[in-house]
Amino acid sequence: MITAVDHVQLAAEPGSEPALRAYYGDVLGMVEIPKPPVLAARxxxxxxxxxxxxxxxxxxxxxxxxxxxPGLRVTGIEEFAARLTDRGAPVIWNDDLPGHRRFYSEDPVGNRLEFLERLG
Incomplete structure (x- = not known):
């Protein structure tokens, strides 16, 4: 029985790790976690x-x-969008999902990301 999503894998071009660290770490505020050595070699x-x-x-x-x-739930979506904009990341608002405030962005290699917050 499926109980949760463990992780989402996205692809990136070889050599893009510094740009990914800057975006996912500095712009989004995520924490880098170590890969097992056998996987880190890839x-x-x-x-x-x-x-x-x-x-x-x-x-x-x-x-x-x-x-x-990936659709990523956030709190304080207006402030989060401002954080991305201030750091040069694109923010494209979309009001098509009832009961939510959401926007799309993309990482430095062009992967699409959705950020959303439930209303009310």
Whole structure:
């Protein structure tokens, strides 16, 4: 029986780890977590915020996910959007999901990310 999502894996181009660290760590405020040595040898980087984990793995023929994306719940979405904007990340608001305030952004390699907060 499935009880939770353990992590979400996104792909990234080889050599993009410094840009990913800057975005996921400095812009989003996530904490980098160590990869097991056998997996670290493959490249990529992992991050955590609370119980949410995002793993970014290296893919040689990388193409960013333009439609597929993780949906990340946040608190204080207006302030969070301002944080991203202040740090140069795109923020594209979308009001199509009833009962939520949400926006889309993308990481430095072009992966789509959704950030949302329930209203009320």
């Amino acid at each position: 490249g990529g980087v992992w991050f955590r915020a609370g119980s949410v984990q995002l793993h970014l793995g290296v893919e040689r023929d990388f193409r960013p996910a333009r439609k597929a994306h």
